[in-house]
Amino acid sequence: MSIGDMNKINKQTVAQQAIEYLREYILNIENEDNQKLPSESDIAKNMGVSRLTIREALKVLENEGLIYKSQGSNTMITTFARKLSENIDYTGELGSFLKDCGYDLEVDVLSHRLDKADEKIAKILKVQTGEEILIVEKVFFADGKQAVYCINRLPKKILKDMELSEELFGQSIFEFIEENTNFEFSHDHMELIPELVTKELSEILNLDINSPLLRADIIKYATDGKVVMYNSEYYVDELIRFNALRSNYGAKLSKLGSSINKRNGD
Incomplete structure (x- = not known):
């Protein structure tokens, strides 16, 4: 893909489309030795938009950690940026990620059940305390080895009167929800929490008790801003x-990513 391949874009959503085109260009550029973006004027000309629009789009991508300004005002692609296409997309699904990384995937649905939301869960899911929620527990295996233990929680009411069975949830609960409800996932908020392996987690993930473990609590939102799942x-x-790219321009964490380690240590 070259900058000249980019199509002129719809003026109604010009800024957002410029960001999306440039992000795709950065992550899929064929010449990986090329660390420099074309000039703002060249990009603007190829896209048929103003330099101001391109400048705004580049600022967003800089905040994401995909690019940075070098001495001489050149816009450079970070070496980290091209690794992002191999990282977990936290609005996506773990199963697809593991398969994309070359693993043979298996998913074991440990359980699915209806329960009543306690005060903490109710507050996160924006439901009433005691309201019925669906809980699905799964283990993702990579090349036959436990990789991730996942607990999905969502309000029962979004599923209406649907009959629930283990086969429905399979590998992608995200596809299941989008295909069977009016919700479409948009973004999420993730909190990383270090903890020690309990007896229960030891049995599920085949890890030593009290060994360190990283937990991610993720709140998933629909396009209308409503909380769909925790x-x-x-x-x-x-x-x-997990790894993070940090910017020298303030203490802000610019981009959170993750890398997957094959068992040979690569």
């Missing part, structure tokens, strides 16, 4: 690790 995911360090 997940807890427990990652096996041997297979999945």
Whole structure:
């Protein structure tokens, strides 16, 4: 893909489309040795938009950690940026991620049940305390080895009168929800929490009790801003690790990513 391949874009959503086109260009550029973006004027000309629009789009991508300004006002692609296409997309699904990374995937649905939301869960899901919620527990295996233990929680009312069975949830609860409800996932908020392996987690993930473990609590939102699901995911360090790109321009964490470790240590 070259900058000249980009199409002129709809003026109604010009800024957002410019961001999306540039992000795709950065992550899919064919020449990986090329660290420099074309000039703002060249990009603007190829897209048929103003330099101001391009400048605004580049600022967003800089905040995301995909690019940075070098001395001489050149816009450079970060070496981290091209790795992002291999990282977990937290609005996506773990199963697809593991398969994309070359693993043979298996998913074991440990349980699915209806329960009543306690005060904490109710507050997160924006439902009443005691309201019925669906809880699905799964283990994702990578090449036959436990990689992630996942707990999905969502309000029962969004599923209406649907009959629930283990086969419905399979590998992608995200597809299940989008296909069977009026919700479409948009974004999420993730909190990383270090903890020690309990007896229960030891049995599920085949880890030593009291060994360190990383948990991610994830609140998933629909396009209308409503909370659809609250997940807890427990990652096996041997297979999945997290990394962060930090900017020198303030203390802000620019981009959170993750990398997957094959068992040969790559």
